Amino acid sequence: MTENYDLHCHSTASDGALSPTAVVQRAHECGVTSLALTDHDTVSGLNEAQAAADTAGIKLIPGIELSTSWQNKCFHIVGLGIDPAYPPLAEATRNLQTMRIERAEKIAAKLEKKRIPGALEAVKKAAGDGMITRTHFADFLLSQFHVSTQQEAFDRYLGAGKAAFVPTTWSDMELAVSWITGSGGVAVLAHPLRYKLTASWMKRLLAAFKEAGGQGIEVVTGRYNSDEIKLVAGYATRFELTGSVGSDFHNPANQWVELGRLAPLPESIKPVWELLN
Numbered sequence: 001m002t003e004n005y006d007l008h009c010h011s012t013a014s015d016g017a018l019s020p021t022a023v024v025q026r027a028h029e030c031g032v033t034s035l036a037l038t039d040h041d042t043v044s045g046l047n048e049a050q051a052a053a054d055t056a057g058i059k060l061i062p063g064i065e066l067s068t069s070w071q072n073k074c075f076h077i078v079g080l081g082i083d084p085a086y087p088p089l090a091e092a093t094r095n096l097q098t099m100r101i102e103r104a105e106k107i108a109a110k111l112e113k114k115r116i117p118g119a120l121e122a123v124k125k126a127a128g129d130g131m132i133t134r135t136h137f138a139d140f141l142l143s144q145f146h147v148s149t150q151q152e153a154f155d156r157y158l159g160a161g162k163a164a165f166v167p168t169t170w171s172d173m174e175l176a177v178s179w180i181t182g183s184g185g186v187a188v189l190a191h192p193l194r195y196k197l198t199a200s201w202m203k204r205l206l207a208a209f210k211e212a213g214g215q216g217i218e219v220v221t222g223r224y225n226s227d228e229i230k231l232v233a234g235y236a237t238r239f240e241l242t243g244s245v246g247s248d249f250h251n252p253a254n255q256w257v258e259l260g261r262l263a264p265l266p267e268s269i270k271p272v273w274e275l276l277n
């Protein structure tokens with residue numbers, strides 16, 4: 001049987017639309033044989049996902065996507081093969097949950113100033129026990145007809161510099177990498193082209209990431225074209241990083257992104273799964 005890896009996706013433990021069980025079942029239906037659930041700043045979906053993976057007969061790689069800051073910019077670092085019980089990592093997720101609640105209060109206050117009340121109650125209800133994210137705010141703005149697409153919610157209210165944007169200092173990038181590696185996991189730079197870095201910034205970031213113990217970079221994600229894959233593969237080679245593949249699946253309503261529907265990793269790139277026992 002050919003292996004099919006998808007090493008980046010979300011459930012209702014953060015801003016995904018499907019429960020951990022439903023994500024695993026859908027991955028299985030889509031032909032994924034090894035799935036990493038990588039919710040934003042939380043491991044709370046992993047137990048349920050593991051049980052579903054046992055039932056479905058697919059391999060679950062315990063993961064997380066940490067929100068980090070480096071040089072005042074936000075970068076997402078995926079941890080693969082982590083031990084969710086590793087105390088520094090567990091403590092970090094508790095702190096990040098508090099930060100996210102405090103940020104949500106500030107976002108809601110800014111929306112209120114724009115005469116959009118009720119956001120905090122709505123996002124708390126929607127997130128439940130999971131992490132509150134800007135996706136929840138986008139869904140709220142959509143449901144109240146303040147915007148007509150999720151993208152518009154980010155463009156008008158939630159994106160950097162927009163009316164309800166709250167600048168946040170996340171976990172220090174180097175520290176976040178150390179929590180992942182300290183727990184026995186592999187740290188992977190998520191969706192490297194989404195940060196819109198110049199080549200020189202990208203090289204500085206990758207040098208710092210590598211120095212901190214980072215070992216992988218997402219060479220293939222849900223929406224990269226072949227030129228973009230080549231570009232990132234070049235960085236992987238230059239910085240001797242393994243390559244990861246992950247859809248960043250959030251919601252089946254997004255027809256452009258599906259679990260396991262990914263281009264193959266270029267053959268010149270060492271796969272990150274060779275580092276995962």
Ligand code: AMP
Nearest residue numbers: 015040067132133134135150151154250
């Ligand atoms: P947060 O981690 O709370 O800042 O929320 C970030 C999440 O918002 C990302 O993980 C994406 O799922 C989502 N997101 C960010 N930018 C956009 C965008 N332009 N359109 C739709 N979703 C976005």
Ligand code: MN
Nearest residue numbers: 010015135250
């Ligand atoms: Mn997200």
Ligand code: MN
Nearest residue numbers: 065076190191
């Ligand atoms: Mn991300």
Ligand code: MN
Nearest residue numbers: 008010065248
């Ligand atoms: Mn993600």
